[in-house]
Amino acid sequence: MTRPPTAAQRRVIEAADPVTGRLRGTETQLAALVKRGLAFRHPRPPHDHFLTPAGHRMREAVPEPPAPPAPDDAGVFAARVGGEEEPPASGPARRREVHSAWQGLLELRRMTNPDGAVDRPCGWERTHLVRAAALALEAAGHRPAGGDADGYRVRATPQPEAVAVYAPDPETLAACAATLEGAGWQTGEYTEPRTRARYLLASPRRV
Structure with missing residues (x-):
């Protein structure tokens, strides 16, 4: 039986980009998630890692945390729906x-x-x-x-x-x-x- 992810690996899953499932973590953490079938390495450069469907299911099963302070939200991608009060910088x-x-x-x-x-x-x-x-x-x-x-x-x-x-x-x-x-x-x-x-x-x- 495959062992469940460690606490550190779960944090990587929870921090995945909500749109694309792109992951950020150490090479060891990402390789372990790939081995568990929770992530895959994109074949084309820059060879980023993304959640698999199983990884998305695990992420969505994680209870929603309390609203974090603003600095914790930095870097999370969100497509522009139009009319945002504080739209992201263009360029x-x-x-x-x-x-x-x-x-x-x-x-x-x-x-x-x-x-x-x-x-x-x-x-x-x-x-x-x-x-x-x-x-x-x-x-x-x-x-x-x-x-x-x-x-x-x-x-x-x-x-x-x-x-x-x-x-x-x-x-x-x-x-x-x-x-x-x-x-x-x-x-x-x-x-x-x-x-x-x-x-x-x-x-x-x-x-």
């Missing part, structure tokens, strides 16, 4: 981080979709709809709303497996729809009865 570093997160998500699709397909969302995306749709948009280069600039906004909806995407103009809304459809989502354009604002209703495609 080359952010673009690299977003690209890495998107590549990690594609790898997660490959590993967790039954047929290994990367052209449609995986289970993690279906349980993190807003963050998944926002990552697809930000990774494609769309500008999120924030500060003095207007752009996309991704919001939860009462409908199961659906998010609403707003944009400042019809052209941007159509471009967001094309990006999401290319990332494996199905979209439809609607009008809010009260405000008459146009928006997309987007859901992960199943086949």
